[in-house]
Amino acid sequence: MPRDITCLIVDDHEVVREGLRLSLSRAAHIRVVGEASDGASAVALTERRRPNVVIMDVRMPGMDGLQATREINEKVPETSVLLFTAHNERSLLGRGLEAGAKGYILKEAPHQTLLRAIEKVAEGEGYVDPALMPTFLNSRDKEDMLTTREREILQLLADGMSNVEVATRLFISQETVKSHVRHILAKLEADTRTHAVAIALRESIID
Amino acid sequence: MPRDITCLIVDDHEVVREGLRLSLSRAAHIRVVGEASDGASAVALTERRRPNVVIMDVRMPGMDGLQATREINEKVPETSVLLFTAHNERSLLGRGLEAGAKGYILKEAPHQTLLRAIEKVAEGEGYVDPALMPTFLNSRDKEDMLTTREREILQLLADGMSNVEVATRLFISQETVKSHVRHILAKLEADTRTHAVAIALRESIID
DNA sequence: GAATTCCTACCCCTAAGAGGGGATTCGCTC
Protein backbone atom coordinates (compact mmCIF):
# COMPACT_ATOMS: atom_id res chain seq x y z
CA MET A 1 0.00 0.00 0.00
CA PRO A 2 1.56 3.28 -1.11
CA ARG A 3 1.46 6.53 0.80
CA ASP A 4 -1.30 9.07 0.36
CA ILE A 5 -1.32 11.01 -2.86
CA THR A 6 -0.66 14.69 -2.11
CA CYS A 7 -2.49 17.24 -4.22
CA LEU A 8 -2.35 20.95 -4.90
CA ILE A 9 -5.50 22.65 -6.17
CA VAL A 10 -5.12 25.58 -8.57
CA ASP A 11 -8.18 27.46 -9.79
CA ASP A 12 -9.17 31.09 -9.72
CA HIS A 13 -12.76 30.26 -8.78
CA GLU A 14 -13.58 29.85 -5.13
CA VAL A 15 -16.44 27.41 -5.81
CA VAL A 16 -14.33 25.17 -7.99
CA ARG A 17 -11.72 24.90 -5.28
CA GLU A 18 -14.44 24.07 -2.77
CA GLY A 19 -15.91 21.48 -5.08
CA LEU A 20 -12.53 19.87 -5.60
CA ARG A 21 -11.79 19.86 -1.90
CA LEU A 22 -15.13 18.16 -1.27
CA SER A 23 -14.61 15.62 -4.04
CA LEU A 24 -11.14 14.77 -2.86
CA SER A 25 -12.07 14.60 0.81
CA ARG A 26 -14.17 11.56 -0.01
CA ALA A 27 -11.11 9.66 -1.18
CA ALA A 28 -9.17 8.39 1.84
CA HIS A 29 -5.88 8.08 0.01
CA ILE A 30 -5.81 11.62 -1.39
CA ARG A 31 -4.68 14.57 0.67
CA VAL A 32 -4.97 18.21 -0.38
CA VAL A 33 -1.84 20.05 0.69
CA GLY A 34 -2.59 23.48 -0.66
CA GLU A 35 -4.57 25.77 -2.89
CA ALA A 36 -3.68 28.58 -5.26
CA SER A 37 -5.76 30.93 -7.34
CA ASP A 38 -3.20 31.95 -9.96
CA GLY A 39 -0.23 30.57 -11.84
CA ALA A 40 2.53 32.37 -10.00
CA SER A 41 1.48 31.27 -6.53
CA ALA A 42 0.84 27.79 -7.90
CA VAL A 43 4.48 27.50 -8.93
CA ALA A 44 5.68 28.91 -5.62
CA LEU A 45 3.49 26.57 -3.58
CA THR A 46 4.54 23.56 -5.65
CA GLU A 47 8.19 24.29 -4.94
CA ARG A 48 7.49 24.49 -1.22
CA ARG A 49 5.00 21.65 -0.71
CA ARG A 50 6.20 19.32 -3.48
CA PRO A 51 2.85 17.59 -4.05
CA ASN A 52 2.52 14.45 -6.17
CA VAL A 53 -0.12 16.06 -8.34
CA VAL A 54 -1.12 19.62 -9.21
CA ILE A 55 -4.72 19.93 -10.37
CA MET A 56 -4.46 22.97 -12.59
CA ASP A 57 -7.04 25.18 -14.25
CA VAL A 58 -5.88 26.65 -17.55
CA ARG A 59 -7.61 30.01 -17.77
CA MET A 60 -6.54 32.24 -14.95
CA PRO A 61 -5.76 35.91 -14.47
CA GLY A 62 -2.05 36.66 -14.41
CA MET A 63 0.13 33.69 -15.26
CA ASP A 64 -2.04 31.08 -16.92
CA GLY A 65 -2.09 27.36 -16.36
CA LEU A 66 0.08 26.52 -19.35
CA GLN A 67 2.92 28.76 -18.29
CA ALA A 68 2.64 27.53 -14.72
CA THR A 69 2.80 23.95 -16.00
CA ARG A 70 5.98 24.70 -17.90
CA GLU A 71 7.62 26.22 -14.85
CA ILE A 72 6.57 23.41 -12.55
CA ASN A 73 7.94 20.85 -14.98
CA GLU A 74 11.22 22.65 -15.03
CA LYS A 75 11.59 23.37 -11.33
CA VAL A 76 9.83 20.40 -9.75
CA PRO A 77 9.89 17.63 -12.37
CA GLU A 78 8.78 14.95 -9.89
CA THR A 79 5.40 16.66 -9.58
CA SER A 80 2.81 15.72 -12.22
CA VAL A 81 0.40 18.32 -13.55
CA LEU A 82 -3.21 17.36 -14.30
CA LEU A 83 -4.91 20.02 -16.38
CA PHE A 84 -8.52 20.57 -15.42
CA THR A 85 -10.47 22.72 -17.76
CA ALA A 86 -13.82 23.61 -19.29
CA HIS A 87 -15.51 22.11 -22.28
CA ASN A 88 -15.05 25.13 -24.52
CA GLU A 89 -11.31 25.10 -24.05
CA ARG A 90 -10.76 21.65 -25.49
CA SER A 91 -8.34 22.83 -28.09
CA LEU A 92 -5.88 23.69 -25.36
CA LEU A 93 -5.20 19.99 -25.02
CA GLY A 94 -2.38 20.01 -27.56
CA ARG A 95 -0.59 22.95 -26.04
CA GLY A 96 -1.21 21.56 -22.57
CA LEU A 97 0.61 18.34 -23.33
CA GLU A 98 3.38 20.30 -25.02
CA ALA A 99 3.73 22.35 -21.85
CA GLY A 100 4.42 19.12 -20.01
CA ALA A 101 1.08 18.21 -18.45
CA LYS A 102 0.70 14.52 -17.61
CA GLY A 103 -3.07 14.54 -17.78
CA TYR A 104 -6.05 16.46 -19.07
CA ILE A 105 -9.57 16.19 -17.72
CA LEU A 106 -12.74 18.20 -18.27
CA LYS A 107 -14.53 20.05 -15.50
CA GLU A 108 -17.77 18.29 -16.27
CA ALA A 109 -16.26 14.89 -15.52
CA PRO A 110 -17.89 12.95 -12.66
CA HIS A 111 -15.63 12.75 -9.65
CA GLN A 112 -14.98 9.03 -10.04
CA THR A 113 -13.27 9.86 -13.31
CA LEU A 114 -11.39 12.68 -11.66
CA LEU A 115 -10.11 10.37 -8.94
CA ARG A 116 -8.95 7.86 -11.50
CA ALA A 117 -7.15 10.58 -13.43
CA ILE A 118 -5.40 11.76 -10.27
CA GLU A 119 -4.28 8.22 -9.45
CA LYS A 120 -2.98 7.62 -12.97
CA VAL A 121 -1.09 10.87 -13.05
CA ALA A 122 0.33 10.33 -9.56
CA GLU A 123 1.79 7.04 -10.79
CA GLY A 124 3.51 8.92 -13.54
CA GLU A 125 1.22 7.63 -16.25
CA GLY A 126 -0.62 9.86 -18.66
CA TYR A 127 -4.35 10.45 -18.58
CA VAL A 128 -6.52 12.14 -21.17
CA ASP A 129 -10.28 12.46 -20.75
CA PRO A 130 -11.88 9.96 -23.17
CA ALA A 131 -14.39 12.65 -24.18
CA LEU A 132 -11.49 14.53 -25.69
CA MET A 133 -10.31 11.84 -28.07
CA PRO A 134 -12.49 12.98 -30.99
CA THR A 135 -11.27 16.57 -30.67
CA PHE A 136 -7.77 15.35 -30.34
CA LEU A 137 -8.06 13.72 -33.73
CA ASN A 138 -10.07 16.42 -35.49
CA SER A 139 -9.70 20.06 -34.63
CA ARG A 140 -6.38 19.50 -32.93
CA ASP A 141 -4.38 19.35 -36.13
CA LYS A 142 -5.98 22.63 -37.17
CA GLU A 143 -3.90 24.72 -34.83
CA ASP A 144 -1.08 22.32 -35.05
CA MET A 145 -0.58 22.80 -38.77
CA LEU A 146 -0.05 26.53 -38.30
CA THR A 147 3.58 27.51 -37.95
CA THR A 148 4.64 29.80 -35.13
CA ARG A 149 5.10 32.62 -37.58
CA GLU A 150 1.61 32.12 -38.92
CA ARG A 151 0.14 32.10 -35.44
CA GLU A 152 2.06 35.26 -34.67
CA ILE A 153 0.62 36.99 -37.70
CA LEU A 154 -2.88 35.74 -36.97
CA GLN A 155 -2.60 37.25 -33.53
CA LEU A 156 -1.71 40.63 -34.99
CA LEU A 157 -4.60 40.43 -37.43
CA ALA A 158 -6.89 39.89 -34.48
CA ASP A 159 -5.63 43.16 -33.04
CA GLY A 160 -6.85 44.96 -36.12
CA MET A 161 -3.61 45.36 -38.02
CA SER A 162 -3.47 45.58 -41.80
CA ASN A 163 -0.86 43.71 -43.83
CA VAL A 164 1.33 46.79 -43.95
CA GLU A 165 1.15 47.28 -40.21
CA VAL A 166 2.00 43.65 -39.57
CA ALA A 167 4.91 43.93 -41.99
CA THR A 168 6.26 46.99 -40.19
CA ARG A 169 5.89 45.37 -36.81
CA LEU A 170 7.70 42.20 -37.84
CA PHE A 171 10.31 43.91 -40.02
CA ILE A 172 9.32 41.94 -43.10
CA SER A 173 7.80 42.99 -46.39
CA GLN A 174 4.10 43.30 -47.04
CA GLU A 175 4.35 40.57 -49.64
CA THR A 176 5.60 38.13 -47.06
CA VAL A 177 2.68 38.94 -44.82
CA LYS A 178 0.35 38.33 -47.73
CA SER A 179 1.96 34.97 -48.33
CA HIS A 180 1.51 33.98 -44.71
CA VAL A 181 -2.08 35.15 -44.67
CA ARG A 182 -2.83 33.10 -47.77
CA HIS A 183 -1.37 30.03 -46.10
CA ILE A 184 -3.36 30.69 -42.95
CA LEU A 185 -6.60 30.97 -44.91
CA ALA A 186 -5.88 27.71 -46.71
CA LYS A 187 -4.95 25.82 -43.55
CA LEU A 188 -7.91 26.99 -41.51
CA GLU A 189 -10.24 26.64 -44.49
CA ALA A 190 -11.32 30.22 -43.91
CA ASP A 191 -12.90 32.47 -46.52
CA THR A 192 -11.46 35.73 -45.26
CA ARG A 193 -8.95 36.90 -42.70
CA THR A 194 -11.87 37.86 -40.51
CA HIS A 195 -13.14 34.30 -40.66
CA ALA A 196 -9.69 32.97 -39.86
CA VAL A 197 -9.44 35.16 -36.77
CA ALA A 198 -12.90 34.08 -35.65
CA ILE A 199 -11.98 30.41 -36.03
CA ALA A 200 -8.70 30.92 -34.21
CA LEU A 201 -10.35 32.73 -31.30
CA ARG A 202 -13.05 30.10 -30.97
CA GLU A 203 -10.48 27.32 -30.96
CA SER A 204 -8.22 29.23 -28.60
CA ILE A 205 -5.39 29.16 -31.11
CA ILE A 206 -4.89 32.84 -30.35
CA ASP A 207 -6.17 35.08 -27.55
CA MET B 1 -37.85 34.93 11.07
CA PRO B 2 -38.62 33.85 7.50
CA ARG B 3 -38.63 30.34 6.17
CA ASP B 4 -35.55 28.74 4.63
CA ILE B 5 -34.47 30.05 1.27
CA THR B 6 -34.87 27.31 -1.33
CA CYS B 7 -32.27 27.13 -4.06
CA LEU B 8 -31.78 25.40 -7.38
CA ILE B 9 -28.22 24.94 -8.66
CA VAL B 10 -27.62 25.06 -12.41
CA ASP B 11 -24.15 24.45 -13.83
CA ASP B 12 -22.77 22.02 -16.36
CA HIS B 13 -19.66 21.34 -14.30
CA GLU B 14 -19.84 18.65 -11.66
CA VAL B 15 -17.22 20.32 -9.44
CA VAL B 16 -18.98 23.66 -9.47
CA ARG B 17 -22.22 22.04 -8.35
CA GLU B 18 -20.33 20.25 -5.59
CA GLY B 19 -18.66 23.45 -4.53
CA LEU B 20 -21.96 25.29 -4.40
CA ARG B 21 -23.62 22.51 -2.46
CA LEU B 22 -20.80 22.63 0.05
CA SER B 23 -20.89 26.41 0.33
CA LEU B 24 -24.62 26.47 0.80
CA SER B 25 -24.69 23.59 3.27
CA ARG B 26 -22.83 25.84 5.70
CA ALA B 27 -25.69 28.29 5.73
CA ALA B 28 -28.45 26.99 7.98
CA HIS B 29 -31.21 29.02 6.35
CA ILE B 30 -30.49 27.94 2.78
CA ARG B 31 -31.74 24.68 1.36
CA VAL B 32 -30.75 23.24 -2.01
CA VAL B 33 -33.82 21.66 -3.61
CA GLY B 34 -32.34 20.51 -6.88
CA GLU B 35 -29.60 20.59 -9.47
CA ALA B 36 -29.51 20.83 -13.22
CA SER B 37 -26.69 20.74 -15.73
CA ASP B 38 -28.35 22.50 -18.65
CA GLY B 39 -30.89 25.21 -19.39
CA ALA B 40 -33.80 23.04 -20.42
CA SER B 41 -33.82 20.87 -17.33
CA ALA B 42 -33.26 23.99 -15.23
CA VAL B 43 -36.51 25.45 -16.51
CA ALA B 44 -38.36 22.15 -16.01
CA LEU B 45 -37.06 21.74 -12.47
CA THR B 46 -37.88 25.31 -11.58
CA GLU B 47 -41.47 24.79 -12.65
CA ARG B 48 -41.75 21.69 -10.50
CA ARG B 49 -39.83 22.71 -7.37
CA ARG B 50 -40.53 26.46 -7.44
CA PRO B 51 -37.38 27.51 -5.56
CA ASN B 52 -36.90 31.04 -4.26
CA VAL B 53 -33.61 31.39 -6.09
CA VAL B 54 -32.01 29.75 -9.11
CA ILE B 55 -28.22 29.98 -9.13
CA MET B 56 -27.53 29.89 -12.83
CA ASP B 57 -24.37 29.47 -14.87
CA VAL B 58 -24.47 31.29 -18.19
CA ARG B 59 -22.34 29.17 -20.48
CA MET B 60 -23.85 25.75 -20.89
CA PRO B 61 -24.26 23.25 -23.70
CA GLY B 62 -27.74 23.23 -25.19
CA MET B 63 -29.97 26.00 -23.91
CA ASP B 64 -27.78 28.61 -22.25
CA GLY B 65 -28.33 30.44 -19.00
CA LEU B 66 -29.73 33.58 -20.58
CA GLN B 67 -32.46 31.77 -22.47
CA ALA B 68 -33.26 29.69 -19.38
CA THR B 69 -33.49 32.91 -17.36
CA ARG B 70 -35.97 34.34 -19.84
CA GLU B 71 -38.17 31.27 -19.69
CA ILE B 72 -38.06 31.06 -15.92
CA ASN B 73 -39.04 34.70 -15.66
CA GLU B 74 -41.99 34.07 -17.89
CA LYS B 75 -43.20 30.80 -16.44
CA VAL B 76 -42.27 31.15 -12.76
CA PRO B 77 -41.99 34.89 -12.13
CA GLU B 78 -41.89 34.45 -8.34
CA THR B 79 -38.53 32.71 -8.66
CA SER B 80 -35.48 34.99 -8.78
CA VAL B 81 -32.51 34.12 -10.96
CA LEU B 82 -28.98 34.82 -9.75
CA LEU B 83 -26.49 34.60 -12.59
CA PHE B 84 -23.23 33.02 -11.57
CA THR B 85 -20.48 33.28 -14.11
CA ALA B 86 -16.78 33.46 -14.80
CA HIS B 87 -14.56 36.48 -14.91
CA ASN B 88 -14.03 36.44 -18.65
CA GLU B 89 -17.75 36.57 -19.31
CA ARG B 90 -18.33 39.86 -17.58
CA SER B 91 -19.83 41.48 -20.60
CA LEU B 92 -22.79 39.17 -20.32
CA LEU B 93 -23.97 41.27 -17.42
CA GLY B 94 -26.01 43.59 -19.60
CA ARG B 95 -27.77 40.85 -21.46
CA GLY B 96 -28.25 38.94 -18.23
CA LEU B 97 -30.17 41.76 -16.63
CA GLU B 98 -32.16 42.22 -19.82
CA ALA B 99 -33.08 38.55 -19.68
CA GLY B 100 -34.60 39.20 -16.28
CA ALA B 101 -31.91 38.09 -13.85
CA LYS B 102 -32.19 39.67 -10.41
CA GLY B 103 -28.54 39.28 -9.56
CA TYR B 104 -25.13 38.72 -11.05
CA ILE B 105 -22.14 37.36 -9.20
CA LEU B 106 -18.71 36.14 -10.27
CA LYS B 107 -17.48 32.62 -9.68
CA GLU B 108 -14.37 33.87 -7.95
CA ALA B 109 -16.44 35.57 -5.25
CA PRO B 110 -15.86 34.34 -1.69
CA HIS B 111 -18.81 32.41 -0.38
CA GLN B 112 -19.79 35.07 2.12
CA THR B 113 -20.47 37.34 -0.82
CA LEU B 114 -22.36 34.56 -2.54
CA LEU B 115 -24.57 34.03 0.50
CA ARG B 116 -25.33 37.71 0.70
CA ALA B 117 -26.25 37.77 -2.97
CA ILE B 118 -28.59 34.82 -2.52
CA GLU B 119 -30.30 36.51 0.43
CA LYS B 120 -30.70 39.78 -1.42
CA VAL B 121 -32.09 38.10 -4.49
CA ALA B 122 -34.44 35.91 -2.43
CA GLU B 123 -35.90 39.08 -0.91
CA GLY B 124 -36.63 40.30 -4.40
CA GLU B 125 -33.87 42.89 -4.37
CA GLY B 126 -31.22 43.13 -7.05
CA TYR B 127 -27.59 42.24 -6.52
CA VAL B 128 -24.65 42.94 -8.76
CA ASP B 129 -21.12 41.91 -7.81
CA PRO B 130 -19.24 45.09 -6.82
CA ALA B 131 -16.26 43.87 -8.85
CA LEU B 132 -18.41 44.33 -11.92
CA MET B 133 -19.19 47.99 -11.44
CA PRO B 134 -16.20 49.25 -13.42
CA THR B 135 -17.05 46.99 -16.35
CA PHE B 136 -20.62 47.99 -16.03
CA LEU B 137 -19.62 51.58 -16.63
CA ASN B 138 -16.92 51.03 -19.24
CA SER B 139 -17.06 48.13 -21.63
CA ARG B 140 -20.70 47.53 -20.89
CA ASP B 141 -21.94 50.26 -23.15
CA LYS B 142 -19.75 48.84 -25.90
CA GLU B 143 -22.03 45.96 -26.68
CA ASP B 144 -25.02 47.86 -25.54
CA MET B 145 -24.61 50.57 -28.13
CA LEU B 146 -24.75 48.02 -30.92
CA THR B 147 -28.22 47.60 -32.35
CA THR B 148 -29.64 44.13 -32.90
CA ARG B 149 -29.14 44.51 -36.62
CA GLU B 150 -25.53 45.45 -36.11
CA ARG B 151 -24.94 42.49 -33.86
CA GLU B 152 -26.57 40.25 -36.45
CA ILE B 153 -24.26 41.54 -39.14
CA LEU B 154 -21.21 41.24 -36.91
CA GLN B 155 -22.09 37.62 -36.32
CA LEU B 156 -22.20 36.96 -40.05
CA LEU B 157 -18.85 38.70 -40.53
CA ALA B 158 -17.42 36.34 -37.94
CA ASP B 159 -18.55 33.46 -40.09
CA GLY B 160 -16.43 34.74 -42.93
CA MET B 161 -19.05 36.47 -45.04
CA SER B 162 -18.29 39.42 -47.30
CA ASN B 163 -20.53 42.45 -47.52
CA VAL B 164 -22.23 41.03 -50.59
CA GLU B 165 -22.89 37.71 -48.90
CA VAL B 166 -24.31 39.40 -45.83
CA ALA B 167 -26.51 41.55 -48.07
CA THR B 168 -27.83 38.49 -49.89
CA ARG B 169 -28.48 36.65 -46.66
CA LEU B 170 -30.38 39.53 -45.10
CA PHE B 171 -32.18 40.65 -48.27
CA ILE B 172 -30.74 44.14 -48.11
CA SER B 173 -28.37 46.03 -50.37
CA GLN B 174 -24.63 45.87 -50.10
CA GLU B 175 -24.54 49.58 -49.39
CA THR B 176 -26.70 49.08 -46.34
CA VAL B 177 -24.34 46.44 -45.07
CA LYS B 178 -21.44 48.81 -45.57
CA SER B 179 -23.27 51.44 -43.57
CA HIS B 180 -23.84 49.03 -40.73
CA VAL B 181 -20.24 47.86 -40.78
CA ARG B 182 -19.02 51.45 -40.62
CA HIS B 183 -21.20 52.07 -37.59
CA ILE B 184 -19.96 48.88 -35.95
CA LEU B 185 -16.32 49.90 -36.45
CA ALA B 186 -16.97 53.32 -35.01
CA LYS B 187 -18.86 52.01 -31.99
CA LEU B 188 -16.36 49.29 -31.12
CA GLU B 189 -13.45 51.60 -31.92
CA ALA B 190 -12.09 48.95 -34.24
CA ASP B 191 -9.70 49.58 -37.11
CA THR B 192 -10.96 46.81 -39.38
CA ARG B 193 -13.86 44.36 -39.50
CA THR B 194 -11.43 41.69 -38.39
CA HIS B 195 -10.60 43.73 -35.32
CA ALA B 196 -14.28 44.28 -34.64
CA VAL B 197 -14.99 40.56 -34.78
CA ALA B 198 -12.06 39.85 -32.47
CA ILE B 199 -13.30 42.40 -29.95
CA ALA B 200 -16.83 41.05 -30.14
CA LEU B 201 -15.71 37.46 -29.63
CA ARG B 202 -13.52 38.38 -26.70
CA GLU B 203 -16.33 40.35 -25.07
CA SER B 204 -18.85 37.62 -25.83
CA ILE B 205 -20.99 40.01 -27.83
CA ILE B 206 -21.18 37.31 -30.49
CA ASP B 207 -20.32 33.62 -30.48
C1' DG C 1 -45.83 67.58 -33.41
C1' DA C 2 -40.85 67.62 -32.87
C1' DA C 3 -36.82 65.06 -32.03
C1' DT C 4 -34.33 60.85 -32.01
C1' DT C 5 -32.95 56.30 -33.33
C1' DC C 6 -32.81 52.58 -36.53
C1' DC C 7 -32.78 50.56 -40.82
C1' DT C 8 -32.50 51.30 -45.24
C1' DA C 9 -30.11 53.05 -49.66
C1' DC C 10 -27.27 55.73 -52.75
C1' DC C 11 -23.08 58.56 -54.31
C1' DC C 12 -17.92 59.23 -54.51
C1' DC C 13 -13.11 58.03 -53.75
C1' DT C 14 -8.79 55.68 -52.08
C1' DA C 15 -6.72 51.92 -49.79
C1' DA C 16 -6.50 47.21 -48.73
C1' DG C 17 -7.29 42.41 -49.39
C1' DA C 18 -7.68 38.11 -52.13
C1' DG C 19 -5.97 34.84 -55.47
C1' DG C 20 -2.85 33.35 -58.92
C1' DG C 21 1.84 32.71 -60.47
C1' DG C 22 6.94 31.98 -59.31
C1' DA C 23 11.56 32.33 -56.70
C1' DT C 24 15.18 32.31 -53.06
C1' DT C 25 17.46 30.95 -48.74
C1' DC C 26 17.89 28.16 -44.71
C1' DG C 27 17.79 24.13 -42.01
C1' DC C 28 16.23 19.63 -41.35
C1' DT C 29 15.58 14.90 -42.67
C1' DC C 30 15.98 10.80 -45.35
Add this chain to the structure above:
DNA sequence: GAGCGAATCCCCTCTTAGGGGTAGGAATTC
Protein backbone atom coordinates in the same frame (compact mmCIF):
# COMPACT_ATOMS: atom_id res chain seq x y z
C1' DG D 1 22.84 15.52 -51.83
C1' DA D 2 18.02 15.30 -52.93
C1' DG D 3 13.81 16.53 -50.97
C1' DC D 4 10.92 19.16 -47.81
C1' DG D 5 8.84 22.82 -45.21
C1' DA D 6 9.32 27.37 -43.45
C1' DA D 7 10.12 32.01 -44.25
C1' DT D 8 11.15 35.43 -47.21
C1' DC D 9 10.23 38.39 -51.47
C1' DC D 10 8.24 39.88 -56.08
C1' DC D 11 4.97 39.98 -60.07
C1' DC D 12 0.23 40.31 -61.83
C1' DT D 13 -5.15 41.27 -61.77
C1' DC D 14 -9.51 41.93 -59.67
C1' DT D 15 -12.55 42.38 -55.85
C1' DT D 16 -13.50 44.07 -51.39
C1' DA D 17 -13.25 47.13 -47.63
C1' DG D 18 -13.02 51.67 -45.55
C1' DG D 19 -14.33 56.51 -45.09
C1' DG D 20 -16.97 60.51 -46.39
C1' DG D 21 -21.49 62.48 -47.09
C1' DT D 22 -26.72 62.48 -47.77
C1' DA D 23 -31.42 60.98 -47.04
C1' DG D 24 -36.11 58.78 -46.67
C1' DG D 25 -39.45 56.07 -43.87
C1' DA D 26 -40.84 53.83 -39.52
C1' DA D 27 -41.05 53.55 -34.81
C1' DT D 28 -40.37 55.53 -30.43
C1' DT D 29 -39.79 59.09 -27.15
C1' DC D 30 -40.50 63.49 -25.30
